Amino acid sequence: MPALFPADSPSLWQALATILTFHGGYNTAVVLIGASAIGVAAGVVGVFVLLRKRALVGDAIAHATLPGVGIGFLVAYGLGLDEGRHLPTLLAGAALTGLAGALAIQWIVSHTRLPEDAAIGSVLSVFFGVGTVLFSALQGLSAGNRAGLEAFLLGQTAALGRADAELIVGAGLVVVVLALLFFKEFGLVCFDPAFAGSLGWPVGRLDLMIMALLLATVVVGLRTVGAVLVFALLIIPAVAARFWTERLGTMVLLAALFGGFSGYLGAALSAAAPRLPAGALIVMVAAGLFLISFTLAPRRGVLAQLWYRARARRTLGRPGEGTIGGGAAGGGATPTDGGRPGGGAPPPPPAGRKAATPC
């Protein structure tokens, strides 16, 4: 099996180290900063999207941006802007169709008998189909321009210019600041929308704002991560952070860190191996962080839970042997103080039965 990257490995690792320490040249440094910024923004917004249980809606919105890129290209091409590759126009188109996708899901769920998952699946696949048709039509316009558009499918960091990076960092900053300003409101809407409503808060509008932030993040992330996987960058850091903490503030901070690191390392890898799509590399880094969290996190991680269970079994006796042993495998589920002679760590949260948290 060949090595991961075509280059011989010592120079590759050196190249990666150079890039990671921002010594890989001006353009690469710009790309790294842009990718990290989008990662941080996605991590912060992703937490609220996850807790609001809108994960798959985000997926549909991300796919629905694709036709907008095609339309934006046509408009920019018609206006003679950068031969159609005018990033603000492309992103504006993406935002428009992404919004249309979100509204279509909303409308189908509220006006027809179809369940939400069918609405999400329909919108996702049909909008993506429209995008596919548009892209194949644009193929006829000019072969050279199409390369720029394919970057929107799976992401490409190499061609990211300084203006693009400034746009990404600026938009990411706005998203993060808004999310932090409305931190308390978003948190309550996520955890107890009914209570938020009873306080007189505009739950619907706050909900809409979360969706708007989601849309903004998706659109800004299109160029670096691509329409197919940008949504993964939103949701994976948030889910990974969920394994480490029960507190919203900590979770947002962790998700931002995870997202930022994924963007940073993924973009660096993509700069070292330009043949691989940046989006897939960034998501792979995020998936690695998730896997670490999934196995190693205290209390919620797989290893911790197995250990809690083994300890519970040891201290409470084997099933069928002792007087209370049969139900002990749930870890702390047995109502007896004798079950925890060692004290110390609190019992693990019973899996899947968290009443206080919405996810």
Next chain:
Amino acid sequence: MLTVEAFLQIDLPALTAAGLGAVACALIGSLLLLRRQAMIGDALSHVVLPGIVVAFLITGTLAPAAMLGGALGAALIAVVMIAAVRRFGGIEPGAAMAVVFTSLFAFGVVLLEQWVGPRVHLDTQHALFGALETTFWPEPTTVASLLRAEIWATVPVQIPVLAVLLALTVTVLLLFYKEIKVAIFDPDFAASIGIPPTAFDLGVATLAALVACACFQALGSILVIAMFVCPAAAARMVTDHFDRQLWWSALFALASAWLGYLAAAWLPLAFGFEHALSAAGGIAVVAGLIEALAILLAPRYGVLRRYWWPGKRGRPQCHQFEARRNRRDCAPDTSP
């Protein structure tokens, strides 16, 4: 140029493959839709990609058996991982699914671009959009040549694979029709007579993974979702009966596959453009149009009928199992 020879060599195999695959997807999609698991189809059609790539890396061939095996293995791994993330993390099902399938898809893309792409003609474009246009059957030259038996031995390999899978799907549906119906509409009762819902869901997911893998070549991993969801959803708007749901979804799927392909292949040429449009995309768009028409015009549950022409009998009563969700949209349920 629309000649008989070109039609037989290029369009006929593509139409056959698209039709077979679409109908198989739509039948499975109806089951998924009624079990409120439409997004499992989404997840599985993403997960198929790493399965195929890993199978190729292990066996070195793109033979159908290897690809189906790889897809099945990946689907099972994904189902187990989704369950594990849900249980250990206390994460909601949608998010757990999203984490698993996007990670696996990214893994598949990296593997594909790095190791497989340079060696065989299978790239990310294929994976996403399919390659319906490349199902080329060089043998038949005239309509009469289709009557010769030996010519059928040379059909592109996707077509027999899709035909076998469609036959398998239909056989399973016919054999277990009663059981499937019970498991969908009354899971508790089904469990009490020995059809545990988890086992049923796993069985449907397995079939879905097989079908998604077989359609992968024809439709591409993302546009398979259109065939899983759209015809089934359109049929759901039209009927309340399970058997008619299956018939309608198959009909809608076939219509979208054929109309979509023909529109993508012939419309641009008819208007004087040089390039045909993406066939898979065209199929998805037509499927979406059919679903939109069904949503608007369905005789009983359509939006027009419900909101603008309620008619003499007023708004229709909702079905019992839908009353809760659609409470705002229907007349008060007076039955006990």
